[in-house]
Amino acid sequence: MENKSKHNQGVVVPKLLLFSIHLMEFISPYWGMRLAAFLFSKPFKYKRPEREVSVYKEAKKFSYQINKSYRYVACYQWEGSGPKILFVHGWSSRATNFYKIISRFRELNYNVYAYDALAHGESEGLTTNIPEMIDTLEEMMTYWGPIEILVGYSGGAFSSAYVAAHNHSIKKLVLISPFDKVITVFEKYFKMISLGAKASQLMLDYFTKKTGHQVEELSASQFSKVIKAKTLVIHDKNDREVDVCEGININNSISNSNLLLTEGLGHRRILRDSSVIQSLEFFVLND
Incomplete structure (x- = not known):
């Protein structure tokens, strides 16, 4: 099932961003979550081909x-x-x-x-x-x-x-x-950036408060x-x-x-x- 062709590459997070998230999470799970949530909500922009x-x-x-x-x-x-x-x-x-x-x-x-x-x-x-x-x-x-x-x-x-x-x-x-399911998108992101359990739950709660939608209900x-x-x-x-x-x-x-x-x-x-x-x-x- 896994195809490593150039047409089917997964998303890669820059190492510097990962380091920043983990550092913030170590200092404070809440602020680590806020940085992770910002990056999660910020689309990458590319030059129009x-x-x-x-x-x-x-x-x-x-x-x-x-x-x-x-x-x-x-x-x-x-x-x-x-x-x-x-x-x-x-x-x-x-x-x-x-x-x-x-x-x-x-x-x-x-x-x-x-x-x-x-x-x-x-x-x-x-x-x-x-x-x-x-x-x-x-x-x-x-x-x-x-x-x-x-x-x-x-x-x-x-x-x-x-x-x-x-x-x-x-x-x-x-x-x-x-x-x-939107929860699956979150879980993949948490795994991709190795976000801890506490910060992950804080991020789900933050999303619910910000949008008014329970993540688990978006299916x-x-x-x-x-x-x-x-x-x-x-x-x-x-x-x-x-x-x-x-x-x-x-x-x-x-x-x-x-x-x-x-x-x-x-x-x-x-x-x-x-x-x-x-x-x-x-x-x-x-x-």
Whole structure:
């Protein structure tokens, strides 16, 4: 199951940051937790690669203020006369990561929408979290709506599943490399940075107080049970960042869902694979 190809590398935390967390934790578990929580909530930003530039330049761009956070998100629209389709990117990503899929639906004359989540891409903010990403998606759905086709990737797939469970105007839902339980994301992070038990619990409590959500309650396979939209779940068997079993669990919880398992694409290259895009297109275009 483990694929060490360059297309499927896991997240690596710089040693200096690990040392800083452990030093702070040794001095005070609370302050060690606060540093760990800050890094957990701060997406990495990367320079836009050349392959995404043309799609970015062709988009109609504007900023929209999110009511709950009072911060602005960068919004993108590629106008067409066809149905509306909205793309929701993942953590440490940006809207144009969907460049190849967006290009295809532009060829099909769809009305394509996307945005950079808060603290991502060209949007405002230094940190964000899953509940805030859900709130942002809900506001953008209202602003651009009605949206009948929703495509989410990774953390954006989690947010999309949550919104689809509460917004039954969505007719088609595509979840690419979705994670199931937020607690699993926390536990992987704690293990990755070797955070102690006391600081780990403090961080879970801090998240609950900050967001108003119990971490254990945020489970896609639970709230997806009420999704009415026809759904396609796409996940790679060799995904080292989000285990394929999480996508399978979500697929099994949705009454009208199909599962597409790929192999050798990992967590990232899956968005650029031609066969995946063809399957996604077939799903969207056909009843």
